[in-house]
Amino acid sequence: MTGRDLVSEPDAGAAAGRFTLRGLRADLWTTRAQPMPPVSWPQWLRWLPQVLVVLGAGALSATGADLTARVLACAHAATLVVGLRRPVPAWWLSLAFTAGIAIGHPPTYDNQLWSWTVHAGALFLLSLRIPVSSAAVAALLSAVPAFWLKAAGYAVGSFTFLAGVCALFSLAVLVGSFARGRREDRARLIEQIAVTAHERALRTVLEERARIARELHDVVAHHMSVISIQADAAPYRVQDPPQELVKELAAIRANAQEGLAELRHMLGLLRSDATGESPEGTTPQPSLAQLDALLANVRSAGVPVTARVRGSRRPLPPGVELSAYRIVQEALSNTLRHAPGAEAAVELSFTRAGLSVRVVNSTATHAAAPSAGAGHGLTGMRERTAILGGAFSAGPTPDGGYAVAASLPAPSRTRDKEASL
Secondary structure, three states: OOHHHHHHHHHHHHHHHHHHHHHHHHHHOOOOOOOOOOOOOOHHHOOHHHHHHHHHHHHHHOOOOOHHHHHHHHHHHHHHHHHOOOHHHHHHHHHHHHHHHHHHOOOOHHHHHHHHHHHHHHHHHHHOOOOHHHHHHHHHHHHHHHHHHHHOOOOOOOHHHHHHHHHHHHHHHHHHHHHHHHHHHHHHHHHHHHHHHHHHHHHHHHHHHHHHHHHHHHHHHHHHHHHHHHHHHHHHHOOOOOHHHHHHHHHHHHHHHHHHHHHHHHHHHHOOOOOOOOHHHHOOOOOHHHHHHHHHHHHHOOOOEEEEEEOOOOOOOHHHHHHHHHHHHHHHHHHHHHOOOOOEEEEEEEOOOEEEEEEEEOOOOOOOOOOOOOOOHHHHHHHHHHHOOOEEEEEEOOOOOEEEEEEEEOOHHHHHHHHHO
């Protein structure tokens, strides 16, 4: 520990003390509006506490043996209504009324009880909006005038009565601070739930992107392997090729092989099973050529499914075919899990711009059993479409079913390049 640290420790303690006093002053010496928030009850009960405060103020104002006492009681009870929006000024006004009534209008025992009760209500409204430490100081300051008036000879009741008043103040602070703590805990819980849901959604997206990247690895590796082979074979297709061309082709082949090696390293980072590759990781990626087998498996699982192809069927880039297959697969899996007894229809539309995929299922005939899935289906389909620069939509149909649609771009120049390979 350095000398600087030794000097700074007392300063830090003094700063903490000054901060506490500053916070206490900010809590008990302000005129800013602090509206009493509605409670988290049903809509028609959310403002019930405010209504009860107003009704209670009206009931507490109906006291006093003469006209002056009634006017003072009404004015004092009005501080509770003020406390609904500005609790600190209301508490100071209530404290002033309590002392002023005892000094200027010697009350009877009953009138004094009502006066202290009103002030306890103002203290309760204050403790709902300030920290418990500041509320405890406010209760202590509220009790000081009572004993000072007793010592000065004013008719404020016996010491037993004043002890009961202090207990009433303590109860008001205790209940108000407890309600404030519950409200803050609930607000923090709601905020934490929202943060957790956001993090879960983000993690779902990242997991789906990693899974899609693993699947697309084979597609990219295939193209880079073709580039490497063609670059290696090109000099042998030309008689006496220039040395510059041979060097360039050799460089292309070396770069392609280096890229393949880096791609394998990247795939290793994306894999979650570090102990070894799963069988799924070494299986060739599917394409639309396996779509009939997929539909046959779905039919055997009990889902009547029909398929329709529009336009001229043509070869597509492997990434597009893989994504189309996975979208159909996931959409039919969702039908099987969430719409038991429903029928499904798959439609593939081949256009000059690419491929449109649409999977629609009818209304379920009975309730679905709880699913143990991770809920990544729609996220994965949306991410696959976004990677290819397409458009994706999903939602209920007017007849109660559900529809999934994806547009996967595959420009003609890309098609020509694939055909040439």
